[in-house]
Amino acid sequence: MADEAALAAPRPREGGAIGRAAGRLFAPAAVIIVILAIWELAKAANLLPITVPAPSEIAGAFTRSWSDLFYHMVPTVLSAAAGFFLATLVALVLGAVATSWRRTEPSIMKFAIIVDSIPLIALTPILMVWVGNGLASRIVIATIAALFPLVVGVIQGFKAIDRNVSELFHILAASRWQRLAKLAFPSALPYLFSALKIAAPLSVLGALIAEWVSADRGLGIMMTYALFSFDVPLAWLTIVAVCLVATIAYGLVALAERIVIGAPQQTTGGGGGHG
């Protein structure tokens, strides 16, 4: 007993969390600063084409048009977020159906593959005709863009159930719903979060594509305007903004993952937890 207890003592992990977070941020920040500096110098030395502005010019575009930028950012974020949540919901339902009734899985996977292989840029105008060119159609496009990795992730996650634990639920005479809520869903969570992290930036991209085709407000239409008026720094500013929105979306999912599942899982197994 004594030796087992010694093995099991959980190590304190809280100490210096902020310090380590700062340490983790420092290296990537330094890399970005170095790249920006090289970029700026290259532009000053006329080494870059006219279509590539210096970082300072992009910053200039921001000070010039930041209110425009945020004005256009709102609907993009809204339709991306709505599409992301809708896609998650659809994927969870499809995944639950595919796992509860195994025979439906191939059909559901084929459906997901077909939906994913639709060229969004061509579908969008057609959809606009059907649903109208309002927010609804942009949400649908964002949903479609994010759907596939989520369906794959949910189905894979629901299948990642330990065989013995599955037998245990059988012995306990668990209902279909109990099996789903207490076994399949928690087992699927790590897979689900991996899929969500892929899907979050995709839904931003979907919203953007929809706005390229038709919108009166949104980062996509701002980008198109900037390109047509050959305002190169502004076009780059919108690109940076989209990158930031997508990165923040990813970051929020990663944060949610840490809150729900906790720190990255240690592998289970004899004696784990030390080292």
Added chain:
Amino acid sequence: MTEIILDHVSKDFEIDRRSVRAIDDVSLTFPSGSFSALIGPSGCGKSTLLRLVADILGPTSGAITIGGKPPGEARLRHDIGFVFQDASLLPWRTVLDNVSLPLEIAGGPIGDGPRPENLIRLVGLSGFENAKPAQLSGGMQQRVSIARALTLRPKVLLLDEPFGALDEITRQRMNLELLRIWQETGTTAILVTHTIGEAVFMADQVHVLAAHPGRLVTTIEVDLPRPRHLAMLQTAEFNRLENAVRAALFGDELADDGAAARPERAHG
């Protein structure tokens, strides 16, 4: 009373569209409240036999009864506790929540069933209620899994090589504790093992199985007094029983040792 009876039970599996006989005409009786061991080489179907009793699998022919009723009924009444070879805990749940899982699924305790906290004490894990499985050693995880199997006060406790992955010393300790728990709860226990000493030490009857297809060779009655303790491992009686099981497992291979191999053996 919870006597378990296997009456001419056979089980076939479909492998590559070929029917393979895993268990061939096994008839066994596990008396109510007894501790029995199933021992045999891999492929003798001992785990399959346990899964037939637990109603995870259905027999191809023959009949199984638990207290006179089919296993399906016993399962739905939550009369069956099962301990797997690996602890098979839910890694996202704490020790307490893992032990409470059967209660959640059954919708509350069965009769005056034991409280999860008491079961955790019974398996010697007081103070670890809020630990996650990953923080526990293999032996401790298996204790949690035993506590979980007892939560609904099962009349039948099925153990599928529960300590197979543990080292010898931990295993001996766990076996002693398991016997203590079994005597306190009065369940009918069936232990699948591939260790001769463990089978003799734990059981009232050791059923020896042979492989391909899985079939019963013989049953050896163990008349060592209870409670069992480690000193018994060194007695002549214990050795005699071990040798009896060994003889049943290896048949005339033992007798051939040292003697000239028979010609037909040379072909392997």
